[in-house]
Amino acid sequence: xxxxxxxxxxxxxxxxxxxxxxxxxxxxxxxxxxxxxxxxxxxxxxxxxxxxxxxxxxxxxxxxxxxxxxxxxxxxxxxxxxxxxxxxxxx
Amino acid sequence: xxxxxxxxxxxxxxxxxxxxxxxxxxxxxxxxxxxxxxxxxxxxxxxxxxxxxxxxxxxxxxxxxxxxxxxxxxxxxxxxxxxxxxxxxxxxxxxxxxxxxxxxxxxxxxxxxxxxxxxxxxxxxxxxxxxxxxxxxxxxxxxxxxxxxxxxxxxxxxxxxxxxxxxxxxxxxxxxxxxxxxxxxxxxxxxxxxxxxxxxxxxxxxxxxxxxxxxxxxxxxxxxxxxxxxxxxxxxxxxxxxxxxxxxxxxxxxxxxxxxxxxxxxxxxxxxxxxxxxxxxxxxxxxxxxxxxxxxxxxxxxxxxxxxxxxxxxxxxxxxx
Numbered sequence: 001x002x003x004x005x006x007x008x009x010x011x012x013x014x015x016x017x018x019x020x021x022x023x024x025x026x027x028x029x030x031x032x033x034x035x036x037x038x039x040x041x042x043x044x045x046x047x048x049x050x051x052x053x054x055x056x057x058x059x060x061x062x063x064x065x066x067x068x069x070x071x072x073x074x075x076x077x078x079x080x081x082x083x084x085x086x087x088x089x090x091x
Numbered sequence: 092x093x094x095x096x097x098x099x100x101x102x103x104x105x106x107x108x109x110x111x112x113x114x115x116x117x118x119x120x121x122x123x124x125x126x127x128x129x130x131x132x133x134x135x136x137x138x139x140x141x142x143x144x145x146x147x148x149x150x151x152x153x154x155x156x157x158x159x160x161x162x163x164x165x166x167x168x169x170x171x172x173x174x175x176x177x178x179x180x181x182x183x184x185x186x187x188x189x190x191x192x193x194x195x196x197x198x199x200x201x202x203x204x205x206x207x208x209x210x211x212x213x214x215x216x217x218x219x220x221x222x223x224x225x226x227x228x229x230x231x232x233x234x235x236x237x238x239x240x241x242x243x244x245x246x247x248x249x250x251x252x253x254x255x256x257x258x259x260x261x262x263x264x265x266x267x268x269x270x271x272x273x274x275x276x277x278x279x280x281x282x283x284x285x286x287x288x289x290x291x292x293x294x295x296x297x298x299x300x301x302x303x304x305x306x307x308x309x310x311x312x313x314x315x316x317x318x319x320x321x322x323x324x325x326x327x328x329x330x331x332x333x334x335x336x337x338x339x340x341x342x343x344x345x346x347x348x349x350x351x352x353x354x355x356x357x358x359x360x361x362x363x364x365x366x367x368x369x370x371x372x373x374x375x376x377x378x379x380x381x382x383x384x385x386x387x388x389x390x391x392x393x394x395x396x397x398x399x400x401x402x403x404x405x406x407x408x409x410x411x412x
Contacts, residue, residue: 030273034267034270041260041263056249063292065180066289
């Protein structure tokens with residue numbers, strides 16, 4: 001194996017390690033942060049879907065056409081939550 | 092009354108049964124006589140404008156007299172139209188599997204508490220936008236105090252709610268964009284940077300609420316007139332309502348004292364009632380002072396139909412003279 005190839009291999013490994021150590025957790029955290037924010041947003045509009053009465057559901061109807069498709073994933077995420085009770089929705 | 096005559100939005104409110112509709116109807120006749128194109132709108136779900144004019148008034152502009160139109164907001168009608176609009180827009184976008192579930196949700200939303208109120212409110216904002224084009228002023232014959240105070244505080248409440256929703260939406264989009272960047276999804280970044288239709292709807296809503304709130308708080312355009320009778324409970328309730336409206340910044344234009352016993356009644360019964368009434372009239376004077384615009388006597392016959400409404404006009408106008 002030539003030195004060049006060895007270098008390439010080392011560099012590739014280093015990149016993979018860096019990705020694993022920094023990039024992936026970052027993406028993971030970001031994804032979680034995004035969904036937390038996004039799910040809260042949907043909850044405030046469509047809590048009726050999961051049985052929480054929402055006095056403003058009338059005004060949120062006009063968002064149905066735009067958000068309808070995303071509601072499916074949202075309902076699933078809501079149901080998957082392990083700790084429904086102590087999840088802090090308000091802050 | 093002459094101050095009120097310059098306004099564009101005049102609300103008549105008060106405790107149930109004091110004669111809000113009667114006074115609002117008579118006042119709307121005064122406006123029409125002053126050559127102002129006037130619309131009288133009933134926001135009470137239990138309408139009685141038709142009854143007072145003795146004429147069927149529908150949920151569309153109905154001609155009552157020269158320069159005078161009437162309208163009774165039908166919350167079910169408004170809600171149905173809104174829901175149908177939503178259902179129609181669903182056909183174009185959402186996948187077939189979800190449509191059924193969403194339709195079910197729409198039908199639930201139709202009967203949730205607050206739907207009727209929201210429907211009335213939407214129509215109310217729509218009507219406010221017709222002043223200057225179709226009409227010069229709108230007289231609102233409102234529901235009893237509690238219901239109306241809630242209706243008037245909705246723009247404030249919903250405005251705040253909408254503000255936070257817009258902020259949340261923006262924050263979520265920002266996170267999504269950051270996420271798309273680190274994952275090198277350039278198409279998605281471009282899509283997020285383009286106009287967000289959801290944000291568009293939210294902003295449009297917010298503007299409607301702000302628009303309604305600004306008009307309600309505009310002292311030059313909007314005024315609230317309370318109708319009371321010289322009795323204990325209406326005085327107490329109206330005093331609370333006046334305080335609350337003023338705290339919200341809504342201009343209270345005055346008080347109309349309705350159904351005051353006329354002079355010259357004979358007999359012990361009337362003498363007693365008259366003496367008791369004097370106490371309440373004094374209380375009204377000390378509580379509301381200069382706000383008292385007019386005093387309308389109790390008439391010997393029901394007020395119903397044009398002719399009897401016209402009999403009230405001189406009393407309502409007395410303050411203008």
